[in-house]
Amino acid sequence: MTLRGSARRSIPYLVAIMSGFLFAYLIVAFFIFPAHLVTSDTKVPNVVGQTFENASAQLQKLGFKPQKGELRFTAGSASGQVLGQNPLPDAVMPSGTKVVLDLSQGQRTTSVPQLVGLSRQAAELALQNAGLESGDVTQRESPSPRGQVLSSSPAGGEKTPLPSEVAFVVSGGPAQLAIPDVTGQTYASAAQLLMQVGFRVAPAVPDTLTSGAPEGTVTGQDPAGNEPAPPGVTVRLRVATAPREQ
Structure with a gap:
């Protein structure tokens, strides 16, 4: 038997031995280091509407890495609520992928x-x-x-x-009041009534022209009686006075 013939006959045995070693290695590697042999792609969950804390916990549990993204004011969304995400929900991504979460800052x-x-x-x-x-x-x-x-x-x-x-x-300015009509009253009583209502009274204006009016009584007023005016308006009274002797 030549050396070459002996080598040829041993080749099948060597192949079988190498195949056995390779098969055994794969079995051991599968159970001891499965992460290197089996892909760990996972669907990204939909976390929109959740708080950042809850969304982060859910993503981390599936092997993803949550990361804060854009912050913006949004009416109707509480501060810290997730408004959007990237990758989008249901995208199949490998473990360790960063998931960027856009968050609400609440109402401006x-x-x-x-x-x-x-x-x-x-x-x-x-x-x-x-x-x-x-x-x-x-x-x-x-x-x-x-x-x-x-x-x-x-x-x-x-x-x-x-x-x-x-x-x-x-x-709207001061309230409008009707000025009392005090004609015919004495100056003292007329002045008292006007001031009680809230108006001011000017010194009496002598009236020597009105005939028949008792001396000391009011013969006229300005503004006139029953006219509307704001409180504090000054009312001038004309009072009958006997004419001076020449």
């Missing part, structure tokens, strides 16, 4: 400017500069100048969502 807010004491036009401009809109504007009688802002809702300094409206109340 601003402070209401101080409007009390401003004119209506100035108040509307202040709201516009703050990114707010003018809401209902009501009028109320007040000693303050007509058109001046008396109050706002929400009040100045309070936080309010953007965008939103701010309602405010403006002064």
Whole structure:
């Protein structure tokens, strides 16, 4: 038997032995190091709407790496709520893939400017500069100048969502009262009545021209009786006076 013939006959045995070693290695490697032999691709879950903490826990449990993405103000979404994700839900990705989560910063807010004491036009401009809109504007009688802002809702300094409206109340000026008709009364009683109502009374104006009026009685007034006027208006009274002797 030649050396070459002996080598040829041993080749099948060598192949069988090598195959056995390879098969045994694969079995051992499969059970000891399965991660190197079996792919671990997994569907990315849908975590939109969850808090960042809950979404992170779910992703990490599946082998993904959560990461914060864009932060933006969103009406109707609580701060920290997931608004979007990348990769998208149901995408099949390998373990260790980063999943970027866009988060809500909640509703954007601003402070209401101080409007009390401003004119209506100035108040509307202040709201516009703050990114707010003018809401209902009501009028109320007040000693303050007509058109001046008396109050706002929400009040100045309070936080309010953007965008939103701010309602405010403006002064309609003092209330109008009917001036009492005091003709025929004495100056003293007429003056007392007018001041009780809220009007001022000027010194008496002598009236020597009205005949038949008892001396000391009111013969006329300005403004006239029953005319509307705001409180504080001065009423001038003409009082019958005997003519001076020549």
